[in-house]
Amino acid sequence: MKKLIIASTSTLHGGAYLEYLLPTLEVHFKDCKSLLFVPYARPGGISHDDYTKRVAETFATINISVKGLHEFDNPEQAVADAEAIFTGGGNTFLLVTQLYQNNVMTAIKKAVENGTPYLGSSAGSNITGLTMQTTNDMPIIYPPSFNTLGLVPFNLNPHYLDPIEGSTHMGETRETRINEFHKINPQPVLGLREGSWLEVHGDKITLKGDLQARLFRQGKEAEELETGTDLSDLK
Template sequence: MNTQRTLLLSASRTGNSAYLAHALPMIEQLIDADCRKILFVPYAGVTINNREYSHMVQRALSPLGIEVQGIHEFDKPDQAVFDADAIFVGGGNTFRLLERLYALQLLEPIRIRVAEGMPYVGWSAGSNVAGPTICTTNDMPIIQPPSLTSLGLVPFQLNPHYTEWTQSDHNGETRLQRLTEYLALTPSQKVLAMPEGNALRIDGDKAQVIGDPKSFWITAGGIKTEIESYRPFDL
């Protein structure tokens, strides 16, 4: 039986809101009342150190009465995953995050604990690594992980921060064009394009998009299909 409880946020903010403020109701609905000790993975934060990043998340989650401890504080980070009530994975650079998950041998412990029902909350890069690979991240490959294969908590690719904004005098590819390039070489896949402000909530074998604005499925050829928010679908 699949007991997964996962929340994948497109971003840590929506508009000019405070850090993680828009996500607090979603997080509160996901975690149990006895889930008070959160293990935080700060490794995507390239320009902020692990300690500062963990403290920032602690301040943001304080209204929920949650205690946050950074995984970098543990001598055995893999054991810390097995001992945690929940795991939160922050945003930043997806390549750096995945490189650290490989280096510390954390991918399999996280997969095991999530399958057992430990809540997983990710935002931005922390959501990207929940897909089968990080091939649809927006980030630059500033470091090379051993593989682009990631956690595979969901069977489809993710693209947080999805936007269709274009600048009239800019001649580079749009986000949709970039994702269409990926799908041209991987036509059997599909991409969940997640604008800022929404999230994917997973409960067992069911998932639903929550928040606003709408998300989209993007499939081979750049075909875009709007997803109805708050309507569960099978994983």
Template structure:
């Protein structure tokens, strides 16, 4: 059976830089020159504009970007591709579209057959077993919270640390993830801006310029420096409460 080949970015845009610039060397190393990249734009409302943005970012790298919506047959577009990129935006909207187009099952099968899968933000959320650790507002209702399950643990992109100087009394991200663990015994990898996870077969590595945090029950969150070997997470056998 082919090994999974995943690049899961916390974010696609870094402050002060153009789209994908902060991770471009990693992205172009993951997507070989001349690759036909199927882009899944459903996390944003304007699919054409979103696809054009990705195309502009990758054209100089020799990567041919094709939106899966452009020819009216997302499944055929995926079948023709050398790799797939699922873009960020609203995770609920994205997942509803994946179910509605049949892409959810097709992406699971393709990735398990070895098709390189790249996600950013909402697209990275899709690689986890469920939608339960997204930061997004549920602007639509997908048929299920079950996502692609390409990794057996949860991911929280765009992780923000608690600000001790803040007067805001709402929940911090740390508190929300702690609440998740009160109901579900599944590790959560919290990716700060500028970090990503690279999975190649049975090896997982934290990439980028910033550390991540790992939330597990019942221990306190643990800091993981960039470059950490996270392969042990791939053997996770978690439990989700219904």
């Protein structure tokens, strides 16, 4: 049975890394003693080793040991063997490029569909959707494809940001950008504000956290979803 936590962000303002999610993760990973970390997105350009170390420190507090995917000679096999998988945030273009280059995009999809519990934050959440095309990131590298894991049948926009009241900046708002996406792409886009996450158990998808999420569908007005909303039929 599929089992995913798809989080908007790893960190809330003023909080420690994954702090707000730890009680949820203790339950989510309760049968796991080890976790495979995918450090490819490299936030701020941090090294794979340093990123993995940061994550290992956090998971040590709930008694889970962490190894980075970059430490394995055969990444595909490492994914197949993993007890649990966590893909961290950073740059989605870099993440997707490296998932393809290391031949693990399909391997992760298969593992999670077969029941390996998965955690994604930010870029690691973005890739659980159909495509990475509603990322906020800069295209710092050219990926072989924009197609991603498709573990949920829609797209995600993590770190969803409401228009800033009184702003005089003329760049597009997040909503404008997603509307441009819908001029040429049909799938729904779920804007997850920082502090929200999706819980996927088999075919059941539920909005969690204290906040509303914003749902965009092609040709329809955007709508606010209350926490607890069942999204199992969204596609």
